[in-house]
Amino acid sequence: MSSPARYTPYHPKWYRRRVSVWWWLETGSYTSFVLRELTSVFVAIFAVVMLWELRALAQGPAAYATFLARLKTPPFLALHALAFLFVVFHSITWFNLAPKAMAVRFRGKRVPDLVVAGLNYGAWLFLSVVVAFILLRG
Amino acid sequence: MPQTVTLEVARYRPEREAEPIIETYEVPFRKDWVVLDALNHIKDKLDGTLSFRWSCRMGVCGSCGMTVNGRPKLTCAAFLSDHLPGPIRVEPLRYFPVVRDLVVDITDFMRKLKKVKPWIIRKEEKPLSEGEYRQTPDELDAYKQFSMCINCMICYSACPIYGLEPTFIGPAAIALAQRYNRDSRDQGAGERLEILSEHDGIWQCTFVGECTKVCPKNVDPAGAIQQYKLTSALHWVRTLLPRG
Numbered sequence: 001m002s003s004p005a006r007y008t009p010y011h012p013k014w015y016r017r018r019v020s021v022w023w024w025l026e027t028g029s030y031t032s033f034v035l036r037e038l039t040s041v042f043v044a045i046f047a048v049v050m051l052w053e054l055r056a057l058a059q060g061p062a063a064y065a066t067f068l069a070r071l072k073t074p075p076f077l078a079l080h081a082l083a084f085l086f087v088v089f090h091s092i093t094w095f096n097l098a099p100k101a102m103a104v105r106f107r108g109k110r111v112p113d114l115v116v117a118g119l120n121y122g123a124w125l126f127l128s129v130v131v132a133f134i135l136l137r138g
Numbered sequence: 139m140p141q142t143v144t145l146e147v148a149r150y151r152p153e154r155e156a157e158p159i160i161e162t163y164e165v166p167f168r169k170d171w172v173v174l175d176a177l178n179h180i181k182d183k184l185d186g187t188l189s190f191r192w193s194c195r196m197g198v199c200g201s202c203g204m205t206v207n208g209r210p211k212l213t214c215a216a217f218l219s220d221h222l223p224g225p226i227r228v229e230p231l232r233y234f235p236v237v238r239d240l241v242v243d244i245t246d247f248m249r250k251l252k253k254v255k256p257w258i259i260r261k262e263e264k265p266l267s268e269g270e271y272r273q274t275p276d277e278l279d280a281y282k283q284f285s286m287c288i289n290c291m292i293c294y295s296a297c298p299i300y301g302l303e304p305t306f307i308g309p310a311a312i313a314l315a316q317r318y319n320r321d322s323r324d325q326g327a328g329e330r331l332e333i334l335s336e337h338d339g340i341w342q343c344t345f346v347g348e349c350t351k352v353c354p355k356n357v358d359p360a361g362a363i364q365q366y367k368l369t370s371a372l373h374w375v376r377t378l379l380p381r382g
Binding site: 012013014017019023024026027033097103105 | 157368
């Protein structure tokens with residue numbers, strides 16, 4: 001008996017398009033997603049500056065004065081302005097995404113997205129007012 | 139209102155072209171026509187060689203997903219009147235290999251879908267004499283949204299992560315896994331956890347959120363994935379605890 005025929009399964013001649021390096025410029029939402037991911041860099045830079053501040057503080061008044069003087073130079077002011085914009089963008093996108101990540105259920109019904117986001121924004125506003133009060137009081 | 143509208147349709151005939159080309163067709167404009175009607179007009183009257191998938195014409199079968207003017211859509215729900223003055227560009231779903239014209243190969247999705255075990259898993263079936271598995275409206279509500287998925291793969295076509303990392307299980311498969319995880323009759327969450335929590339599962343997702351925006355059935359796959367990340371992280375924390 002001859003061995004059974006071996007078939008090569010038919011395989012179509014596919015066309016696969018490579019994803020462009022510039023895919024994130026294709027739509028506004030892809031671009032805002034990439035910008036949102038980039039905000040983490042600025043958050044990290046800001047954290048490093050804070051660590052640096054703590055170090056200066058630990059080294060005494062003279063070191064801290066030098067640190068403060070350095071913060072007032074144009075490159076640092078520009079960096080902080082840019083970091084501020086990115087951190088605000090980070091916060092807004094984060095709060096808008098919160099209801100998606102947390103499906104809060106109350107009495108068996110899902111709490112509407114607007115309420116979850118609204119509570120986050122409310123907490124943000126409240127804490128900002130508290131911080132502003134502490135800073136501006138003195 | 140225009141008499142006709144121009145359709146720019148991607149053609150790929152592997153025996154003729156090395157890569158897709160665009161062919162232009164002039165179709166009559168009718169207020170009640172969707173892109174799928176225009177494609178059927180082309181196939182019937184202008185060029186019978188055009189290939190595309192379709193079936194139900196009413197957003198149930200999930201066959202006619204294509205890229206319309208750069209956005210993935212069900213062509214049966216994409217009205218010509220919403221895309222005036224044209225030209226309207228119709229291309230196959232992005233990130234899938236093109237077999238011919240507007241037809242893509244969906245094997246990858248079918249394999250991934252099966253992998254997440256989208257069916258009710260019972261450790262032990264209760265005897266028939268005990269009757270059916272009952273659910274309250276709230277228990278139904280817990281998974282109903284995810285059960286609306288029609289497997290149209292539009293979410294995959296909107297997901298740049300799937301484009302860049304084709305091994306990613308992807309939005310619809312994860313949403314469907316969640317559909318069964320949240321079903322009060324199901325006991326298979328543990329089996330699915332291993333598949334969903336591995337490298338190509340939920341953690342590939344960086345929450346672009348486009349899958350949810352383009353979904354024609356409001357399934358919210360992005361939400362399903364983020365919620366599952368929380369479940370998976372909590373499970374991991376529990377494994378660290380003694381007698382976890």
